[in-house]
Amino acid sequence: MLDGVEILTTSGIVLWRRHYAPIPRSVVNSLVADVFIEDRRLQTGDTQQPPTSYRKDKYTLKWTRAKDVGLVFVAVYQSLLHLSWVDTLLTAVKTLFLKEYAPELAKPHLTKLDPARFDPTFDALVRKLDTGSTRRPSVPDSEGPGELTPPSSSASATEEAVDEPPPPPPPQPLFRKPTAPASQRDDTSTDATPVPTPDTSRPSTPASHLLTAKSGPGKASRRARKAQQSFGNSSAPASSGDESATGRAQAGKTGTAKAKRRWDADGFAVEGEEEVLDYSTAGATPSQADNAAGQREAADVPAVDSAQMGTRTPKGHFILKDLDDDISALLANPPHQQNHPPTQTTPSDPTLLTTATTKLTSLFQNILGNKSLTATDLRLPLAQMRTHLLAKNVAREAADRLCAAVEEDLLNRKTASFTTVDATLRQAMSSALTKILTPSSSLDLLRDVTATTTTTTGAGARPRPYVISIVGVNGVGKSTNLSKLAYFLLQNGFRVLVVAGDTFRAGAVEQLRVHVGNLSALARRGGGGSISLFERGYGKDAAAVAREAVGFAAGGTTTTANAGGGAGGVGLLFDVVLIDTAGRRHNDARLMGSLAKFSQWAHPDKVFMVGEALVGTDSVAQARNFAKEFVDGTGRLRNNGIGMDGFIISKCDTVGDMVGTLVSMVHATGIPVVFLGVGQHYGDLRGLNVGWAVERLMR
Amino acid sequence: MSTSKDWLTWSFSPSISAIIVTLVISLTLPILIHTYLYRKAVAKELPTLLLLGPSGAGKSALLTLFANGTASATHTSQEPQTATCQIPVSTRASEDRYRSENDTSARTQPKFRLIDTPGHGKLRHHATSTLTSAPALKGLLFMVDSAAVSSASGLTEAAEYLHDILLLLQRRHTQGQTSKTPQAIPVLVLANKQDVFTSLPASIVKTKLEEEIAKVRQTRSKGLLDSGIGMEGEGADEEGNWLGEFGAEQFRFAQMQEHGVEVDVVGGNVKGEGEEGGRVDGWWEWVGENL
Numbered sequence: 001m002l003d004g005v006e007i008l009t010t011s012g013i014v015l016w017r018r019h020y021a022p023i024p025r026s027v028v029n030s031l032v033a034d035v036f037i038e039d040r041r042l043q044t045g046d047t048q049q050p051p052t053s054y055r056k057d058k059y060t061l062k063w064t065r066a067k068d069v070g071l072v073f074v075a076v077y078q079s080l081l082h083l084s085w086v087d088t089l090l091t092a093v094k095t096l097f098l099k100e101y102a103p104e105l106a107k108p109h110l111t112k113l114d115p116a117r118f119d120p121t122f123d124a125l126v127r128k129l130d131t132g133s134t135r136r137p138s139v140p141d142s143e144g145p146g147e148l149t150p151p152s153s154s155a156s157a158t159e160e161a162v163d164e165p166p167p168p169p170p171p172q173p174l175f176r177k178p179t180a181p182a183s184q185r186d187d188t189s190t191d192a193t194p195v196p197t198p199d200t201s202r203p204s205t206p207a208s209h210l211l212t213a214k215s216g217p218g219k220a221s222r223r224a225r226k227a228q229q230s231f232g233n234s235s236a237p238a239s240s241g242d243e244s245a246t247g248r249a250q251a252g253k254t255g256t257a258k259a260k261r262r263w264d265a266d267g268f269a270v271e272g273e274e275e276v277l278d279y280s281t282a283g284a285t286p287s288q289a290d291n292a293a294g295q296r297e298a299a300d301v302p303a304v305d306s307a308q309m310g311t312r313t314p315k316g317h318f319i320l321k322d323l324d325d326d327i328s329a330l331l332a333n334p335p336h337q338q339n340h341p342p343t344q345t346t347p348s349d350p351t352l353l354t355t356a357t358t359k360l361t362s363l364f365q366n367i368l369g370n371k372s373l374t375a376t377d378l379r380l381p382l383a384q385m386r387t388h389l390l391a392k393n394v395a396r397e398a399a400d401r402l403c404a405a406v407e408e409d410l411l412n413r414k415t416a417s418f419t420t421v422d423a424t425l426r427q428a429m430s431s432a433l434t435k436i437l438t439p440s441s442s443l444d445l446l447r448d449v450t451a452t453t454t455t456t457t458g459a460g461a462r463p464r465p466y467v468i469s470i471v472g473v474n475g476v477g478k479s480t481n482l483s484k485l486a487y488f489l490l491q492n493g494f495r496v497l498v499v500a501g502d503t504f505r506a507g508a509v510e511q512l513r514v515h516v517g518n519l520s521a522l523a524r525r526g527g528g529g530s531i532s533l534f535e536r537g538y539g540k541d542a543a544a545v546a547r548e549a550v551g552f553a554a555g556g557t558t559t560t561a562n563a564g565g566g567a568g569g570v571g572l573l574f575d576v577v578l579i580d581t582a583g584r585r586h587n588d589a590r591l592m593g594s595l596a597k598f599s600q601w602a603h604p605d606k607v608f609m610v611g612e613a614l615v616g617t618d619s620v621a622q623a624r625n626f627a628k629e630f631v632d633g634t635g636r637l638r639n640n641g642i643g644m645d646g647f648i649i650s651k652c653d654t655v656g657d658m659v660g661t662l663v664s665m666v667h668a669t670g671i672p673v674v675f676l677g678v679g680q681h682y683g684d685l686r687g688l689n690v691g692w693a694v695e696r697l698m699r
Numbered sequence: 700m701s702t703s704k705d706w707l708t709w710s711f712s713p714s715i716s717a718i719i720v721t722l723v724i725s726l727t728l729p730i731l732i733h734t735y736l737y738r739k740a741v742a743k744e745l746p747t748l749l750l751l752g753p754s755g756a757g758k759s760a761l762l763t764l765f766a767n768g769t770a771s772a773t774h775t776s777q778e779p780q781t782a783t784c785q786i787p788v789s790t791r792a793s794e795d796r797y798r799s800e801n802d803t804s805a806r807t808q809p810k811f812r813l814i815d816t817p818g819h820g821k822l823r824h825h826a827t828s829t830l831t832s833a834p835a836l837k838g839l840l841f842m843v844d845s846a847a848v849s850s851a852s853g854l855t856e857a858a859e860y861l862h863d864i865l866l867l868l869q870r871r872h873t874q875g876q877t878s879k880t881p882q883a884i885p886v887l888v889l890a891n892k893q894d895v896f897t898s899l900p901a902s903i904v905k906t907k908l909e910e911e912i913a914k915v916r917q918t919r920s921k922g923l924l925d926s927g928i929g930m931e932g933e934g935a936d937e938e939g940n941w942l943g944e945f946g947a948e949q950f951r952f953a954q955m956q957e958h959g960v961e962v963d964v965v966g967g968n969v970k971g972e973g974e975e976g977g978r979v980d981g982w983w984e985w986v987g988e989n990l
Contacts, residue, residue: 006774008773008774009780010776010777010778011759011776011777011778011779011780011815011817012759012773012774012775012776012777012780012817013759013762013763013771013773013780014771014772014773014774017772025774028774029755029774029775032774032775032777033754033775033819036777037775037777037817037819037821037822038821070778109780109781109782109783111762111763111766111767111771111780111782112763112766112767112771431824434824435821435822435824438820438821438823438824439820439821440819440820440821441820441856442820442859444855444859444915444918444922445922446918446921446922447855447914447915447918450918451851488923491921492921652926675923676926678926685923686923686924686925686926687922687923687924687925687926688925688926689925689926692925692926693926
């Protein structure tokens, strides 16, 4: 049971939608944000298979895209269901929609469509595909184009309608379907007595009469009863000769079936047979029915062969031929081609003249611009671009993905006038790099710290210290960058507590003690902050040390906490807590596992991972392994499912132009780069300027 | 040969027919050349308005409302969208401001182009590049969700974006390469979603934004240096990065007037609940005045 299908443009306008159940707007919005804009699926590391399903809350979303016209087709359904036909539905919807609205879509700047033209096509498609038991009753939708027979609504009748041989061409035309039975469809559906299938092993007159008189499923029971009554049989259901049918049909019911009670409009049971409302049999009782008999001009309608107009689905629905053919042809051969055939036809027999002229024309077109880009055009420049990126120390996986994304973007586009293919490619690559490196929301550390240490929100939350922790593999510069960060915070007047969370490496605590000594001397000269060190020696559990430190910074004993708690961070001993951790190899499972415990005990506000700019392809694995460790108590990754809050790329002054590590790490995890370390002095910490980085990479 | 010589002789002779022919040719030829060259005359460039703002404010819905007359359902935008809109009949355009109310002459309302840009953090470069490069940019529409502004995170996001945009406009005005200052671009802050229960009225939105922008410019000035510090020569000085009046404690939108940027804050809502449509009259008025 589909919850809804939406068709939207890349600029966000919904062109067509069909909702079977209310869908919150945030579901599709988060699909667009997480998958299309931020590309979070890359973090799973599964590069083989582009996933086409996305889960959010209790919904699963599947989608497909039409890149040339800029459309996205989304189908939403509940995650509990497993609907296998949604992919086929999306492909078929895409093809049919593009065909239906081709003239409007060719115009630029499309903001509105007439949705009603697509509704019947969509209904027919859904009805065709959705044949499972989870089918939603089609009450809110239109009945479809050619609903000429009442649907068989009871399941058992459906099965038997499938099994039984198709009825012989009825003597009377189908158009002579009186309206009265249509209105009494419900009566037949609630019929307790099922269709008595003719049992050929026991031929008897009543059965044969039933067989010939049947012109549609679901009606036979009534007809059977009429036939019985016309033959003066008892009100036992199937003829006495068809006990097997009766037995099979009435599984579990013993004894004779009850006579069906009829109700009139006032709610009283009607006794006896006063009206005959079944007009389908040839020899039926003469129409004493007063309602529609006289006005029916059924006799005037010429005989029509139903098979020419369309076909029946297994459920007995009659679908008009043209739609059905369209759809079934579509479903049988899903269109596989996505790109138009290349506009430049390569000559089959390359004579000298043709190759020369082709080369000349392509050369001129290259210079003059307005050239439609094909795969062969892009192949060589893209290979050169990939080599260029690899030379800039971008990891191979990231470079491949970037080139594939740019190629997909540029295929079948026209170059601008007087731009070569190379220039267009460079431009596209620059914008792709800018998009990756730009964070979704920029980090403003000073404001966050001020906000956390001074606010008392309405819920009565006490101000608490801001906890930042630094993680990374061995030797990347965690302690150095931590002291640079401390210097920056000191210059802005905060009180900083440095926590020696590295209880393993020899000399780690002493190193921090030296740094803290230097920084406190610098802070005395100017700035207005204060700094001190919290350490518990070597060999202790880092998570316990961190938790103790945070408690100490928050105000130490409970009395001071209660007395000071309230306005302006008075009760806090320190505003910021910087926790240093031990370096660990990212493939050491035991050490990585202890990070989860660390984050749950210390509750850091920010987790920064330090990566050095010199590292090569290992950066991707490092980033991914570290990011997935930071789960909170419920098992969900902190920071909205991302894990860490930012990267600090250290040793950037040693690499010069080759700053590709920035791209690799961001590409692997989606976590932005917040700081760059550009030296070994306390002031050598910079923010990231995206334009600078892209210019360095494209140089 | 003889005929050509004859023609040449005739054309240089002072006969009446030759004079007349010369006059006709010399007068009509420039006209013909002119019509040929200007036949595809560049249509007067339509004035452009740029629509930007944080994500979820209602920019795409406003675009559909202005372009089609009714707001359609929208989701997060991934790409910018342009649409040609026309001021409705009820609004008075600035070029008609001296007309009498009872003027019955038919006048067509002016048209303009509206460019809607994505509000997501990663896609804001569309807006900033259009700001610096668009020809005939007549105004900036900065859309804000009045209900989100009441929360701290929504207010911060909106204020940061607005601060960046205003700084761009200020730099454009003060750090131009030529002595001629570029044409001033007025800014309208649209406080959308006034029909929502938790929304703040437009005046409160204004004061909140001003306070928050003051905090943002404070932290920006004290923050870390950028890694691109050597790149742009003159952009690194403190005064260039300070919005409004240098060294002032508070920030007011009026401080932007010295840089030629007029900022107004007007409330309204694009989608009304039930049958009543959106109330966008205040916005149309501003558009009509500033186009």
